[in-house]
Amino acid sequence: MLSTEVFTRLVRVEIAIEVRDLLMRYGDNDVLTGVDFDVHTDEVVCLLGPNGAGKTTTIEILEGFRIRSGGHVDVLGQDPAHADEDWRARTGVVLQSWRDHPRWTPRRLLTQLGGYFEPYATPERQRPYDVDELLETVGLTALADRKLTALSGGQRRRLDVAIGIVGRPELLFLDEPTAGFDPQARREFHQLVQRLAGLEHTTILLTTHDLDEAEKLADRVLILAGGRIVADDSPDGLARRFAGEAEVHWSVDGQRFVRKTGDPTGFVRNLFAQDGDAVQDLDIRRASLEDAYLSLVQQHESGHADAAVRLFKEVTR
Amino acid sequence: MKAQHAVRLGLRRGWFEFAQSVRSTQDQGFYLFTAFLVVGYLFLRRNTEVEGTDLLLPSVALPSILGALIAFGVVVGPAYALAMEKEDGTLLRHKAVPHGLAGYFTGQLVFQTLSLLPQMVVILLPSFLLFEDLMTDSSGWLTVAWVLLLGLLAALPIGMIIGALVPSTQKVGTWGMLPIMVLAGISGIFYPLQQLWAWVQVVAQAFPMYWLGLGMRSAFLPETAAALEIGESWRTLETVLVLGTWAVVGALVTPRVLRRMSRRSTGSQVQAAREAAVQWVR
Numbered sequence: 001m002l003s004t005e006v007f008t009r010l011v012r013v014e015i016a017i018e019v020r021d022l023l024m025r026y027g028d029n030d031v032l033t034g035v036d037f038d039v040h041t042d043e044v045v046c047l048l049g050p051n052g053a054g055k056t057t058t059i060e061i062l063e064g065f066r067i068r069s070g071g072h073v074d075v076l077g078q079d080p081a082h083a084d085e086d087w088r089a090r091t092g093v094v095l096q097s098w099r100d101h102p103r104w105t106p107r108r109l110l111t112q113l114g115g116y117f118e119p120y121a122t123p124e125r126q127r128p129y130d131v132d133e134l135l136e137t138v139g140l141t142a143l144a145d146r147k148l149t150a151l152s153g154g155q156r157r158r159l160d161v162a163i164g165i166v167g168r169p170e171l172l173f174l175d176e177p178t179a180g181f182d183p184q185a186r187r188e189f190h191q192l193v194q195r196l197a198g199l200e201h202t203t204i205l206l207t208t209h210d211l212d213e214a215e216k217l218a219d220r221v222l223i224l225a226g227g228r229i230v231a232d233d234s235p236d237g238l239a240r241r242f243a244g245e246a247e248v249h250w251s252v253d254g255q256r257f258v259r260k261t262g263d264p265t266g267f268v269r270n271l272f273a274q275d276g277d278a279v280q281d282l283d284i285r286r287a288s289l290e291d292a293y294l295s296l297v298q299q300h301e302s303g304h305a306d307a308a309v310r311l312f313k314e315v316t317r
Numbered sequence: 318m319k320a321q322h323a324v325r326l327g328l329r330r331g332w333f334e335f336a337q338s339v340r341s342t343q344d345q346g347f348y349l350f351t352a353f354l355v356v357g358y359l360f361l362r363r364n365t366e367v368e369g370t371d372l373l374l375p376s377v378a379l380p381s382i383l384g385a386l387i388a389f390g391v392v393v394g395p396a397y398a399l400a401m402e403k404e405d406g407t408l409l410r411h412k413a414v415p416h417g418l419a420g421y422f423t424g425q426l427v428f429q430t431l432s433l434l435p436q437m438v439v440i441l442l443p444s445f446l447l448f449e450d451l452m453t454d455s456s457g458w459l460t461v462a463w464v465l466l467l468g469l470l471a472a473l474p475i476g477m478i479i480g481a482l483v484p485s486t487q488k489v490g491t492w493g494m495l496p497i498m499v500l501a502g503i504s505g506i507f508y509p510l511q512q513l514w515a516w517v518q519v520v521a522q523a524f525p526m527y528w529l530g531l532g533m534r535s536a537f538l539p540e541t542a543a544a545l546e547i548g549e550s551w552r553t554l555e556t557v558l559v560l561g562t563w564a565v566v567g568a569l570v571t572p573r574v575l576r577r578m579s580r581r582s583t584g585s586q587v588q589a590a591r592e593a594a595v596q597w598v599r
Contacts, residue, residue, distance in 0.1 A: 056585055065412070065583045085319065089415040095584055098591045100405040103337040112333075115326045116414040119319040167414065175584055 016041050016076060016171050016203040017062060023070035024057050031057050033227035035071070039205055041170075044197045046218035047207040048293075050300040053224045055207040059175050062205065063093050076171055089120035089127070092169030094160050094177060106151075106159050107131060107144040110166055117167035128166045138162045138192060154185035161192060165202070172196070174206035178213060190216055211293045215239075223293070225300055226309035249283040256281070323416035324423045331427025338428070339435060352439035355382055360447060370542060375448040377545075380537040381506040383440065384530035387433055387468055389497055392476035395429050396493040399480025399578075404590035408582050418579050425477070430469060457536040464532030464556070471525040471560040474567025481578040485593065500526045511547060518547070525563050528556045 017039035024032035031054040039045045049055050060066035061073060064080035064087075073079060078087045101109055114128030121127040135141045138158040143151060151159065157177065164172060177193075178186045194217065197204055208214055214221045215235040223231040223238075231238060246264040250257050252275055261267040264284045271279055292312060299308035338344045358378075365374040402408050411417030445451055452458070479493045503517050504510070504527040510518050521527045534542070535551035543551050 060583050060585065063413075065409075085415040088413070093413040095406055095409055095413065096588065097406045097410070098587075100402065100407040100410065103334075103341065108333070112326065112330055113410065113414055113417075115329075116323055116417055116420065119322050120415060163410065164413075 014041055015039070015074075016043070017205065018072070018074040019058075019062070020072040021070070022058070022061065022068060022073060024054065024061065024066075025069045030227055032068075032071075035224070035228055037222050037229050037232060039203060041203055042197075042201050044193070044204045044206075044217055044219045046214040046221050047205065047224055048211060048214040048221050049207075049209060049224035050297040051209055053300065053305075054227060055209075055224055056175055058224065059173055059205065059207050063091070063173050064088070065093075086120070089117055089167060090170045092164040092167055092172040094164035094172065094174040096175070096179075097156060097160055100148075102147065102149045104148055105145045106135060106140050106148070106162070109148070109159070110134060110162055113163055114166040120167070125168050125170075127168050129168055131166075134162050134166060137195070139188070154181060154188075157181070157185075157189070158192070161189075165196065165200075168200060169202060171203045171205070174204065176207055176209070178208070178210070186213070193217055209297070211290060223296075223312075225296055225312065226305040228309075230296075230309050230312055247285040249281065249285065250279050251281045252278045320416050320419050323420040327420035327423025328427055330420060330424035331431065334424060334428040335431040338432060348435050348439050351386065351436065352443065355379075355386075355440050356443045356447065359444065363448060367545070369545065372538070372542060373448070373450070375444070376450055376538065377534070377542070378506075379440075379444055379448075379451060380533035381530040383437065384464075384468070384533040385501050385504065385506045385526060386436060386440070387465065388472050388526040388529050389501065390433055390436060391429055391469055391473045392479065392497055393489070393493050394432060395425060395473060395476035396479040396483070396489050397486065398425060398429070399477060400483045400486040400489050403481075403578060403582055404486055404587065404594070406584075406587045408579065409584065409587055412579055412582055418575075422575060426473070429473060429476070433465070433469070452537050453539040460536035461533065464529065464536060464560075467557065467560040467564065468525060468529040468532065471563035471567065472529070474571040475525075475563075477571050478567075478574050481574045485590065497526075500524055504530055506530055509545060522547075522559070525560055528559050532556050532560075 015038055017037075019035055019037050022032050022035040023030070035054075035058060037045075047055050047058060057066065061068045062075050062080055064075075064083050067081050073081070075083070076087060076090055078084070080087075104112075110131045114131065114134075117127040132141070132144075135144050138161055140155060140158055140162065143155060148156070148159070161174075161177070164174070174193075178189050181189060190213070193204065193206070196202055206217065218235060220232070220234050221238055222229050231241075233241065246261060248257075248259050248261060248264055248267055248271075250271065259267065268282070268284070296308050296312045299305075299311070359375040359382075362374045362378075366372070367374055367377050370377075399408075408418075408421065411421035476493070479489070483489050483492045500521070503513060503521045504524070505521065510521055510527065513521075531546065531552065534546070535553065535556075543549055546552070
């Protein structure tokens, strides 16, 4: 039998972030009104929400950069508001830089900032990352010895990511990592995050206001609106909640058909049983949560946060 | 142990920032420009005699100007650096790594201190070639060294505190430059302090700049020149006391102010500064 204490510790290992009834108030303005969620070890979780919903505030509280007004927060076993430097060494933060270190080169800056993690190396987690390897990972090898001023916005952001992970963090925070990216840079960035999540056992919490990005990257999506979490599910699970029905498109002998069904798999099975090889152009379209999310964003940003949240919850149930 | 490691990284950081600065044409330009102004001024008045002595103006003015430049450099330099670097994310990057702030502030100390050297060299070198009788006794260099060190310890914290407290880089002009300019005006660099109103003399003597200038004059000038000073003395003990007091107060207060500044530093603050800067440029 495990003692309660040991048991709690074992469970703790599985939970990287625990947030209960998190409150944040700026003057009279309640930004967070009771946020609850967990992030499990090795999970990629996306905090999704309209601009001004409090995503940045939430992530800054978890990073230990901002002091909350109330509630319980546990990140890697410590309260980030009072966490020590050992805790800091286990976390990584991807910051958005704009003109810092103009005279430095990527190689030098990574070497310098990575240096702080040297005393925190463990047999199973070599710290910091090898700089050449890291530059390779983020695709900056060719620019390693150029000044930072010579880097484009996208290249700079990849350097930001490299700096965020140079200490081989167990938990990585990214706040709106692709804001201002062109589609190509965004795609490269998504590949980078997926590689990170797969390569090292890194728990990742990122914020975005882009649903598409959340669906691509996350194991689980948390939607933050009106100061609280209004949905918490896997991208598929979320989609399913909106999509009571799916649309099945197909054609037989050049004639097109469309049918709405709650059970597309069963429907298609029957379809093949009936028409076999004659079935062409098969396409199953799950109604995405895009529409619901867009209307949430629209209403939220026009100042009707509460109404938006109510409506959104009705649709998701 | 781990904090010491961070301090070592900070030393390396400061040295590297310095090496970069010396290599940058922008900074070289700044050093040469100030040197050109100072040496040019002294050269134009190279034959002017200082009233009541048999000394020439460059001999008396050079140490005063040197003192003022040191005070100016170690106040305005770190004030700008901190104000900028809390806005552009440099500070935040260090907050995000273990013991990073210890490294960052060590780097600042090293960099700002080393930055005085090229400044002094570009002024002293041509001055010693162009003017005679600058340093009466070579033992004066020892005095230069301790005045420099003590002045640095006294004035550097002021710059760091200004940099930590200013709301934005654009405000460093009003909060940092302006008071320093006023102080330079009343600190007996361009004309003797005794010619000013009594209350101005009191104000000037409360700050390190006057004492830096006085200390430098005591290093360069012959004993007889002390007759030009208040109390007709170099007042070495008072110099040590005033600069020492500023240094002790600075050492006590600065870490607290810096800690407060670092605590408040967030990504949103950096983001807001960025947006403000974009607005400003437009």
